[in-house]
Amino acid sequence: MLDIRQQALDYHAFPSPGKISIEITSPAETTQDLSLAYSPGVAEPVREIAQNPEDVYKYTAKGNTVAVISNGTAILGLGNLGPMASKPVMEGKALLFKRFANIDSFDIQVKHNTVEEFVATVANIADSFGGINLEDIKAPECFEIERALIAQCDVPVFHDDQHGTAIVTAAGLLNALEIQDKSIATAKIVCLGAGAAAIACMDLLIKCGANRSNIFMLDRQGVITTRRSGLNRYKQQFANDTDSKTLTDAIKDADVFVGVSGPNLLSAQQLALMASKPIVFACSNPDPEISPELVHKTRPDAIMATGRSDYPNQVNNVLCFPFIFRGALDVRATEINDAMKIAAVEAIRGLAQLAVPEKVLAATGEASLAFGPGYIIPKPMDERLCEKVAKAVATAAVESGVAKLPLPAKYQ
Ligand SMILES: O=C([O-])CC(=O)C(=O)O
Numbered sequence: 402m403l404d405i406r407q408q409a410l411d412y413h414a415f416p417s418p419g420k421i422s423i424e425i426t427s428p429a430e431t432t433q434d435l436s437l438a439y440s441p442g443v444a445e446p447v448r449e450i451a452q453n454p455e456d457v458y459k460y461t462a463k464g465n466t467v468a469v470i471s472n473g474t475a476i477l478g479l480g481n482l483g484p485m486a487s488k489p490v491m492e493g494k495a496l497l498f499k500r501f502a503n504i505d506s507f508d509i510q511v512k513h514n515t516v517e518e519f520v521a522t523v524a525n526i527a528d529s530f531g532g533i534n535l536e537d538i539k540a541p542e543c544f545e546i547e548r549a550l551i552a553q554c555d556v557p558v559f560h561d562d563q564h565g566t567a568i569v570t571a572a573g574l575l576n577a578l579e580i581q582d583k584s585i586a587t588a589k590i591v592c593l594g595a596g597a598a599a600i601a602c603m604d605l606l607i608k609c610g611a612n613r614s615n616i617f618m619l620d621r622q623g624v625i626t627t628r629r630s631g632l633n634r635y636k637q638q639f640a641n642d643t644d645s646k647t648l649t650d651a652i653k654d655a656d657v658f659v660g661v662s663g664p665n666l667l668s669a670q671q672l673a674l675m676a677s678k679p680i681v682f683a684c685s686n687p688d689p690e691i692s693p694e695l696v697h698k699t700r701p702d703a704i705m706a707t708g709r710s711d712y713p714n715q716v717n718n719v720l721c722f723p724f725i726f727r728g729a730l731d732v733r734a735t736e737i738n739d740a741m742k743i744a745a746v747e748a749i750r751g752l753a754q755l756a757v758p759e760k761v762l763a764a765t766g767e768a769s770l771a772f773g774p775g776y777i778i779p780k781p782m783d784e785r786l787c788e789k790v791a792k793a794v795a796t797a798a799v800e801s802g803v804a805k806l807p808l809p810a811k812y813q
Pocket residue numbers: 476477478490537561562685686708717718719
């Protein structure tokens with residue numbers, strides 16, 4: 402049996418390099434076909450679009466495409482490895498968009514010197530696509546980049562590592578809290594990591610009812626407190642008025658650990674200090690902050706989640722980004738706003754509470770799955786995700802006034 406490294410390299414190398422390709426949707430066999438697809442016929446839609454720019458949605462694939470754009474500055478939990486090294490992940494996102502939501506994606510890797518250069522590059526090409534999914538861009542630049550692009554682009558712009566991760570984390574965490582009989586309003590939450598995902602997760606948890614003063618966020622220097630100086634404005638919002646300095650200080654009596662940092666940063670000793678019935682989301686990819694094996698051995702009362710496909714409770718943005726874009730594209734939303742994000746949280750969360758179809762059990766190889774400590778969040782291959790999450794998002798877009806189209810019949 403080949404090890405996972407060789408299997409993964411072979412998967413990417415064969416049968417052809419990479420894992421996506423482009424397909425033709427219209428006939429291109431005869432002279433007649435070519436005279437329609439290309440010169441002279443192609444001039445007709447050109448003239449229509451020149452006269453009425455919205456016709457681009459009628460005569461081109463724009464409305465069903467998303468650009469997946471990265472600069473490779475924060476690839477998974479692996480760090481700043483440059484634009485080209487991010488390409489397998491971006492092709493992977495394209496694979497997931499297509500497989501789960503039938504959205505066509507182009508992966509784009511941008512080499513740049515300044516934030517302004519990156520923003521200009523993306524803004525200048527944004528109209529080619531139905532939406533922009535920003536991926537694996539490091540903090541704090543990602544916040545500025547997303548803000549500037551939302552302001553400049555007519556199509557929705559969504560930084561997946563912030564909001565996709567936050568939406569899935571919130572969905573899983575609300576379910577885990579329910580199972581552990583804890584309330585989000587009073588839960589003590591430790592967030593290890595202060596990057597894009599961390600800041601967005603804690604922001605969204607507050608919107609879902611968490612208490613800011615119960616949140617302890619840590620960066621490489623330790624707990625972010627009001628005693629520290631030199632914090633950027635994104636971290637400053639989470640500065641806690643506390644004497645806790647280290648993870649060991651902060652983790653004492655914590656109900657929830659959210660790791661969005663790097664491998665093996667939470668020890669069994671630290672885990673042992675958590676409150677009864679703790680919730681541990683070790684979401685660093687590919688290697689979690691603590692292994693599920695160690696958590697189950699140390700704390701049998703814990704609910705454990707990771708970002709990986711090969712353990713139960715996969716808290717990974719794949720449960721969100723294909724479907725939030727499906728919903729947004731279907732009603733031609735001009736942005737992805739908070740109402741749409743919260744609708745996605747509720748839809749993902751609710752789906753985990755329903756009975757699991759045979760088809761999902763077959764795909765996961767599980768004998769049974771039922772809402773509980775080992776199943777707090779749906780599986781990515783659950784086809785109901787697309788129906789339910791996209792519908793909830795599209796409906797929220799229409800109701801919050803950011804949709805250019807009415808709710809399609811398939812969602813009514
Ligand atoms: O790709 C994944 O598995 C999730 C993700 O966006 C990341 O870790 O940056």
